[in-house]
Amino acid sequence: MKALFSPRIFGSLVLLFFSFQLSFSQQSIGKETLGVEYFQQGNYEKALPVFAKLAQSYPDNPMYNYYYGVSLIKNNIFETAAKEALLNSVVDKTPANSNFYLANYFHALGDWQEAKDFYDRYAKAGSKQEKRSLQYDYFVNLCEQKINPFKSQKLADTTIFRDTLLKPPPKIDEKNFPIPDALKKAWFNFQVNEVLAYHAIEDFRSEASKILFTKAWMCTGKNDSLLTLTDSLRKVHETINRVDTRLGIVQQIVDCEQKSYQLMRDREKFLDQSRVKESAYWERAGEKAAVAYSSAIQEREVKLNEAKKRTENALKEIAVAEAQKDAVHNEEMKAALSADTDSEKNAQADNTTYKVQVGSFKNGITTPIFKKAYAKISKLRKIDKYTDPKKTVIYTVGNFTNFADASRMKDQLIREGMKGATVTAFNKNTDQPVKAVPTLAPKKSIEPVAKEEAISPITENNNSTIVEDLIFKVQIGSFKNGVLTPSFKKANARISKLTKVEKYTDSRKFDVYTAGNFPLYADASKMKDQIVSEGIKDAFVAAFLKGQRIKVSEALKLAGGK
Numbered sequence: 001m002k003a004l005f006s007p008r009i010f011g012s013l014v015l016l017f018f019s020f021q022l023s024f025s026q027q028s029i030g031k032e033t034l035g036v037e038y039f040q041q042g043n044y045e046k047a048l049p050v051f052a053k054l055a056q057s058y059p060d061n062p063m064y065n066y067y068y069g070v071s072l073i074k075n076n077i078f079e080t081a082a083k084e085a086l087l088n089s090v091v092d093k094t095p096a097n098s099n100f101y102l103a104n105y106f107h108a109l110g111d112w113q114e115a116k117d118f119y120d121r122y123a124k125a126g127s128k129q130e131k132r133s134l135q136y137d138y139f140v141n142l143c144e145q146k147i148n149p150f151k152s153q154k155l156a157d158t159t160i161f162r163d164t165l166l167k168p169p170p171k172i173d174e175k176n177f178p179i180p181d182a183l184k185k186a187w188f189n190f191q192v193n194e195v196l197a198y199h200a201i202e203d204f205r206s207e208a209s210k211i212l213f214t215k216a217w218m219c220t221g222k223n224d225s226l227l228t229l230t231d232s233l234r235k236v237h238e239t240i241n242r243v244d245t246r247l248g249i250v251q252q253i254v255d256c257e258q259k260s261y262q263l264m265r266d267r268e269k270f271l272d273q274s275r276v277k278e279s280a281y282w283e284r285a286g287e288k289a290a291v292a293y294s295s296a297i298q299e300r301e302v303k304l305n306e307a308k309k310r311t312e313n314a315l316k317e318i319a320v321a322e323a324q325k326d327a328v329h330n331e332e333m334k335a336a337l338s339a340d341t342d343s344e345k346n347a348q349a350d351n352t353t354y355k356v357q358v359g360s361f362k363n364g365i366t367t368p369i370f371k372k373a374y375a376k377i378s379k380l381r382k383i384d385k386y387t388d389p390k391k392t393v394i395y396t397v398g399n400f401t402n403f404a405d406a407s408r409m410k411d412q413l414i415r416e417g418m419k420g421a422t423v424t425a426f427n428k429n430t431d432q433p434v435k436a437v438p439t440l441a442p443k444k445s446i447e448p449v450a451k452e453e454a455i456s457p458i459t460e461n462n463n464s465t466i467v468e469d470l471i472f473k474v475q476i477g478s479f480k481n482g483v484l485t486p487s488f489k490k491a492n493a494r495i496s497k498l499t500k501v502e503k504y505t506d507s508r509k510f511d512v513y514t515a516g517n518f519p520l521y522a523d524a525s526k527m528k529d530q531i532v533s534e535g536i537k538d539a540f541v542a543a544f545l546k547g548q549r550i551k552v553s554e555a556l557k558l559a560g561g562k
Helices: 007-040 044-057 062-074 080-091 098-108 112-125 128-134 136-144 181-185 207-239 243-285 287-339 342-350 368-377 403-415 486-498 521-533 552-558
Strands: 352-362 383-387 392-400 422-427 470-480 501-505 510-518 540-545 548-550
Touching: 007 044, 007 062, 044 062, 062 080, 062 098, 080 098, 080 243, 098 112, 098 136, 112 136, 128 136, 207 243, 207 540, 243 287, 287 368, 352 368, 352 403, 392 403, 403 422, 470 486, 470 521, 470 552, 486 501, 510 521, 521 540, 521 552, 540 552, 548 552
Parallel strands: none
Antiparallel strands: 352 392, 352 422, 383 392, 470 510, 470 540, 501 510, 540 548
16 A cells, blocks of 8 residues: 655645745735835835735734834824834834824824924934924924824725734633732822823723733833842952953843843833723723723722721821820829839839830720721731730730830831830739839930831731831932933933932942832832833832842841741
């Protein structure tokens, strides 16, 4: 019996397959050549259908996107497809005048500020000759006067000129691309368009744009870790003398910097694509629907803020009541102190411990606010309780030999939510409250600490301890010999209006710019997110101990974080 599939037949099929592939490639190249020829001749009407099909077949090709987007603009077709195509080419920096045509797009829609922004972007990259040929000054002048010279046309053939270049994304299965739990709980400020700004991941309507935003968010997290690693490698490099080892570390640093650059580039691309997809959704839904949805988001934020204020006011009321009790207790302590002799004071101090009282309730009936605060604090610290002779249940934290340490713990607990915390003295032998002399810690432990440098827990769910002189800042820039980039100068001018920006020179002679002084890592992280939204995309959190920079991971360990 003869073989059903001989080598000769197989060879023929292979040749046939490659012939087909070559023919298909030649057809694509032929269409591209014809389209470019039309484009260069200024025959944009004929160039448009050629690049429409090429862009649909090769959506990741930046030049096809560019030719398609410009052809749409030149034919006065100001649909979302034009914006999306030009944005895809801008992301890949191909070519510089993509920004000019994007400005034309927004100009035609009467979006004056957005148009002005893109005209300004092109002004920095375009040559004088190209600006003259594009009549740059003429269009900018019209935009500033809010005059629209464009006559918009509608697409005649929607099967060729679709509203989006990319293929409709399939429904994404959460199992295949899960949203991180941290992002589900995160608050952010993502400006979709002039009307809408999202603050939570569930605000997204387009599944594709939600996933793109998630990818951008993950890029930011990866870059933060990469920057921490790079910083640690630089410190190791400074301590090593062997040339071959130093060269190896230098290569690792360069690799990290390249990866960081790529992550930030990917992040911007994902954000731009996410914004385009979500904007397209609302263009289809209509302006009224977008306005209604924006109102719903704002109403939700108002309710959340009101609930937060109600909780804060209730805690303040408890704090006032406890402060009054504390004042009475302090007066009693002063009276007892004035009646004691020096020897009695010393003897008492030897038999006294100090605890922080966080609650006192008749018959053990606690308030809802205390229950909530107790649930949070008990995750971080051990809370003891005892019942006094009057049937009052008293809750305490800590066991200190001097008043100063107990006082610091009290201040810490107040920052963590126990607004009415007070220091109470106990007899070591009987473990009963006493009117005691406050004993101070050695001078070194009670030196004043700046308010912004006092340490609070990293997050509500992480364990933490009191650590002096540890603060977190947001690094917004680092420049050799103080030479700043134009984009940083512009973003720094905006950020300086919101918060104080500080500068110091590190051991490498780099000028490092930072913003904020936070005892809480969580607060510094929020500031970082705000600064990123203001234009400094590679901002990250840095840690300092007694004025010296340390690894963020070391800072988290010192503060008890995981």
